[in-house]
Amino acid sequence: MASKRYLSGIQPSGLLHLGNYFGAIRNHLKHQDNAFYFIADYHALTSTREPEVLKANVRDVALTYLSLGLDPERAVLFRQSDVPEVTELTWLLMTTTGMGLLERAHSYKDKVAKGISPTMALFTYPVLMAADILAYDSDVVPVGKDQVQHLEMTRDMASSFNAVYGEVFKLPEFILGTPEPVPGLDGDKMSKSYGNTIPIFEKGKALKKLIMSVKTDSTPLEEPKNHETCNVFQLYSLFASPAEIEQMKANYAGGNYGYGHAKLALFEQMKAHFAPAHERRAELERRPELLDEILEAGAAKARAKAREVLGRARAACGLG
Numbered sequence: 506m507a508s509k510r511y512l513s514g515i516q517p518s519g520l521l522h523l524g525n526y527f528g529a530i531r532n533h534l535k536h537q538d539n540a541f542y543f544i545a546d547y548h549a550l551t552s553t554r555e556p557e558v559l560k561a562n563v564r565d566v567a568l569t570y571l572s573l574g575l576d577p578e579r580a581v582l583f584r585q586s587d588v589p590e591v592t593e594l595t596w597l598l599m600t601t602t603g604m605g606l607l608e609r610a611h612s613y614k615d616k617v618a619k620g621i622s623p624t625m626a627l628f629t630y631p632v633l634m635a636a637d638i639l640a641y642d643s644d645v646v647p648v649g650k651d652q653v654q655h656l657e658m659t660r661d662m663a664s665s666f667n668a669v670y671g672e673v674f675k676l677p678e679f680i681l682g683t684p685e686p687v688p689g690l691d692g693d694k695m696s697k698s699y700g701n702t703i704p705i706f707e708k709g710k711a712l713k714k715l716i717m718s719v720k721t722d723s724t725p726l727e728e729p730k731n732h733e734t735c736n737v738f739q740l741y742s743l744f745a746s747p748a749e750i751e752q753m754k755a756n757y758a759g760g761n762y763g764y765g766h767a768k769l770a771l772f773e774q775m776k777a778h779f780a781p782a783h784e785r786r787a788e789l790e791r792r793p794e795l796l797d798e799i800l801e802a803g804a805a806k807a808r809a810k811a812r813e814v815l816g817r818a819r820a821a822c823g824l825g
């Protein structure tokens with residue numbers, strides 16, 4: 506039996522951060538064979554309107570994945586917009602998708618509440634996302650918790666289309682990198698749009714300063730502290746081994762251990778964890794043409810698969 510196809514996308518809308526890493530990217534790196542990972546630049550147009558910024562962000566996402574260990578020989582890495590077939594598939598899916606389904610989307614309402622302009626693209630964002638997933642016969646979509654509703658909507662859209670036209674689309678499953686969203690500097694969900702992130706590639710003094718600014722309560726140094734409600738502890742646990750986590754719990758419970766100590770321990774963990782990725786990134790930055798070659802090769806492979814699935818959908822509808 507062929508191995509399961511993993512697929513996911515990530516928007517190039519700013520520097521990728523620890524929420525993206527533990528929520529999604531770590532799973533992408535774990536499941537590379539037969540996988541498709543793309544940079545969702547069509548989606549980013551719903552929030553980024555500066556062409557040069559978009560281009561720079563696309564390169565940064567590609568560089569981030571390759572530096573973290575994505576192997577383009579095993580996984581297909583590409584730009585969403587290099588496969589325009591997904592926009593046609595979006596149209597076909599829209600013909601069998603009810604308005605009500607999209608009107609219930611939390612993400613649309615949250616984004617409008619935050620001041621993002623309520624364009625048709627923002628409203629139909631989940632249909633493009635469904636097309637992204639269905640165009641490659643994906644089995645498993647590794648994402649963070651905030652994307653679960655979009656995955657449920659994708660299954661609904663695929664089922665509605667299949668109900669009319671027969672079994673054209675495979676219904677995908679999803680997996681989560683962390684059971685709950687990774688907290689940001691202020692304790693809210695870490696997100697580019699909240700300005701509370703720790704970027705994966707931050708380093709040195711700037712990284713230390715960011716980590717020192719993680720919000721904690723005002724329990725005095727001598728007193729025992731509650732690890733369960735502490736943002737620093739939560740971030741530390743993402744990096745540390747089970748034994749180190751137990752030790753940190755004991756430090757919190759014992760008193761005479763300040764948040765400053767815990768923050769330094771988090772800083773050291775993060776530094777060590779990403780040291781090899783920093784090295785690879787420096788190498789890749791010396792060879793900018795390699796990035797273009799990898800994205801072009803990825804686009805060709807992705808496009809071939811999307812054409813096949815789009816052909817199936819077109820034929821089912823009676824087009825062409």
Ligand code: ADP
Binds near residue numbers: 526648685686687
């Ligand atoms: P952001 O909220 O920073 O704009 P994206 O929406 O681009 O992040 O998310 C890219 C991927 O990272 C998605 O799969 C998303 O679910 C995941 N993700 C983003 N933030 C977090 C977080 N704080 N915790 C866990 N996963 C996250």
Ligand code: TRP
Binds near residue numbers: 514
């Ligand atoms: N909406 C996703 C996010 O903001 C990005 C995305 C676009 C995606 N298309 C996708 C994720 C397909 C998984 C599968 O994070």
